[in-house]
Amino acid sequence: MKRHVISSLISTDLVGESVTVCGWVRTFRNDQFLSVNDGSSLQNLQLVLDRDATPEATRKLLTTGAAVCAVGQLVESQGQGQATEVKVEQVEVLGPADPEEFPIQMKRHSMEFLREKAHLRFRTSTFSAVFRLRHALQFAVHDFFNSDGFYMLHTPIITSSDAEGAGEMFKVSTLDPTDLPLDDKGVVDYSQDFFGKPVNLTVSGQLEAELGAMALGKVYTFGPTFRAENSNTSRHLAEFWMIEPEVAFNDLSDNIDLAEACLKHVLTYVLKHNLAELEFLAQRELQAEKQLPADKRNAMGLIERLRFVTENSFIRLTYTEAIDLLRASKPFKKKKFKFPVEWGVDLQSEHERWLVEKKFNSPVVLTDYPASIKSFYMRQNDDGKTVAAMDVLVPGIGELIGGSQREERLDILEKKCEEFNIPKDHVWWYLETRKFGTAPHAGFGMGFERLVMFASGMTNIRDVIPFPRTPHSAEF
């Protein structure tokens, strides 16, 4: 069946033509006006029925949520709310939706309620807008790297690498948990497992991406990532998608430039191609913020915030400079911070928030952290105390990107493995890239859902991924 998508019918270009449209009923007013959405855009199409020509049995089935298909002529609307409408000649209900049971009503629902209806929440304007935006953002990410000569590398999802230390891992096994094979010491004998050794779901594709970068030059991964941390926050998922570029011959400064350019590209893309969604989400945010006290609201609207990021240079400062700024700040002097601010301890959320939301009100890139609070693979600076690490912090979300220049010197990397208790035979393949033709290189990880949060103004990460995985929650 040849169909027209609704997004192509809301302008007057096709007026006079006979059209076929299918979609889901939003409202049915006056036994005559059927508002239908097919997901092609936020816009609903108004189908105008001939009340007398439409059997009552059909009209009774035209309830919110029902799937319908209609044939008619596209005409200029006689009403005020829309440019065009369809004079329906024939309408068929493909799938009714019992109005007593269908949970999505033409009224505002709480995000908490819709989260429990994750299978149906796509039918709402908010979630359809979020997921169209999510699609556009992932397309823009691929577009950015492809245009810049990167190759996408599919790094493994099942991995035996346990060296990254990025978090607790999900074990993957085909052994029967009620009948585990044990060796003579009573320890599980993984030689009988599918891979002959213990394996996990990946917590990061970085180490493997580094291997690719040391031959292909510029690579990136964009795949699912799993953390079995018992994190119960609005910014963490057990299953999330991460973008991890890795570039040979880049230093830390190049790495920050890449992160900044990438963010600016994807936000510019959605500002150009998804303005309707962004305008809708900006309105939604405004409504939601009415419930909040004035000091908890965003200083700028959603679109203004995104433009600000695309048009201004990110603030760059070292960890040491950040500590100095924090120690000179009002909340520090008034002892408003709960956690100590001194060189050597990691910055807490409250400190990052102050820097990003109060001091600069802009994305901030913090660099050169103390070695002791960062990972083993980050490149040691000449001062011997800090490493060439970077975090990109954005208002409302905190850490959006974390990255570093990688340690390319074999002797130092081997020493770091010892300090971090990483057995060399677990990462022998990683170390060999430093043995054969080592070169400076750098990369970062960007949490895709956090990017979608930032771009959409949604405040809970569970509302920007179709089917969120969090502790005790894997329905659907």
Add this chain to the structure above:
RNA sequence: UCCCCCAUAGCUCAGCUGGUUAGAGCGACUGACUGUUAAUCAGUAGGUCCCUGGUUCGAGUCCAGGUGGGGGAGCCA
């Protein structure tokens, strides 16, 4: 994992220092109206007050435990 808050109709919520028949708005249903924009107007139905136990003459209300949800923290992206 820790701290705080919450759980009452399909949804959002009210329900006072414990008191007799648990309410509102929206939605749904029935009817009226018919160029409506979350249509309007009138009416009707709809409740295991999250679960278990306790205190009390009496518990939606107080106490304990549990479950679920939210906000914040840690871990991080």
